[in-house]
Amino acid sequence: MSEYTTVFGSLERYEKGRVEIINDQARHYAFSNIFEVASQAQPYEKIAVAKNLEYVVEVLRAEGRSDWFTAAHDEFAVVMDGHLELHLVKLGDPASVVSPDTQGSVRLPGAPVGKNMGWMKLGRGHQALLPAGAAYQFLAEQPCVILLQTLKGPLTVEKWADICAG
């Protein structure tokens, strides 16, 4: 029995903190909670919860099988709740799918054309590389929460007023 209990959040159990304003405005802190965001999201909607110029951190509610995505740059996924599979395909001609100067991830119109790279089974706390030029697909039997380190792209959803309320 550990002397300490480490508290993580989940879709089922999270408690949002707060901003106590002294001499400022709460909106400057863009305060949200990833589990609250995921609990109200559509499957695989890529909702920005943090933005720093062209870069974003997105929250995805993984549920069922996703479309195939790819990016011209590395992306990184951290599983914050649940378990999922991540499948990877090395695109035969990545530039035909996403030009090298494209920022963020794009959705493939169908199944990727290329070599099967393999797959991973990820659980809470696991961080995976989504390599540039590879297509990836998530499969989650139960709802799960992904934090995605990427750039703002055509699929990024920004709804700050909604997620920062309350």
Added chain:
Amino acid sequence: MSSTKASAPDTKTGYKRFELGQFSFSRDEYFVTVRWPARETQLSHTLPVDAFLRALVRDVAWGFFYGWVNFDAVLGTRNRYGQVELYAGRYNDSYHDSGLDYVETFETPEILATFKAMLADWTNAGFDPFAAPAETGTTVFGKKNGSNTAAIERNRETCRRMPGLPGDASLRSDTNGYPVNRAFADVEQDEPEIHAEPGFENEVHAFNLFKYLSRSDVTWNPSVVSVCRNSLFCPTTEEHILPVIHGNDRVEWFIQVSDQITWQVSDKETGHPRARVVMKPGDVAAMPADIRHQGFSPKRAMLLVWENATSGLPEKYDSGELSPYPIEL
């Protein structure tokens, strides 16, 4: 070639006294005293030696970090990336408005050499300034008593792409000296299940980030675990008080991974309180580019600090080209 100006060891305490430009630093059994010229006189300021060394070791390990590293409300450094400003009272409006503040700029190697020499001389055996207070001894106090070189020569652990990839930073395990911290003994140590096809073993990659963090041997010292161009995921484990008050020269973001941290946010220029941010697991908060902040963590917590390492950002925020607030709400 940088040179460090240090006195002979004090005959009573055994500690050296250091000079850096017009600043001088001395320590006794409990306190550090800093002196600087102000108008036609000289002012002094006192800090507890344990707090001073905890701030100093991080300023050194971080290479003076992004922006301002306030040791307390009076003393600190500002990174000019190649040069470093050392200041007393500059960002404290009582000193500044009275004209009693002092700033001196040093080439980075010069101030770094002096800070390292101070750390080496003033850190006694048995005291680890990176550890939580409950984890290290009280030998920081008293007369000079040995040294702790291994503790003070740690650097930030950074990866090029992601730890565990060939040629990149190592993962943490019992065998390479990273046992699970006492406060994270209940954190699962499982690994991702990886099925890489032949030829893709180096690209189909994942690791247990929470396990990695549970084995951190330092507090308030972010490492880098993923690099997406200039976007850096810098997770860290936090216990007790952030030993510096970090003043932002760009926007950064905090994502609370486990447990709770409360942030005291103040104005970067004056130090006047602006907000308290209470963060619980899953919470996300921006730290604007015009604030300074200090965290309080009652139980060792996992925090994901997200940084933008794009060069030239401080100038753009300083000039007003960029808003200090990342989101228009």
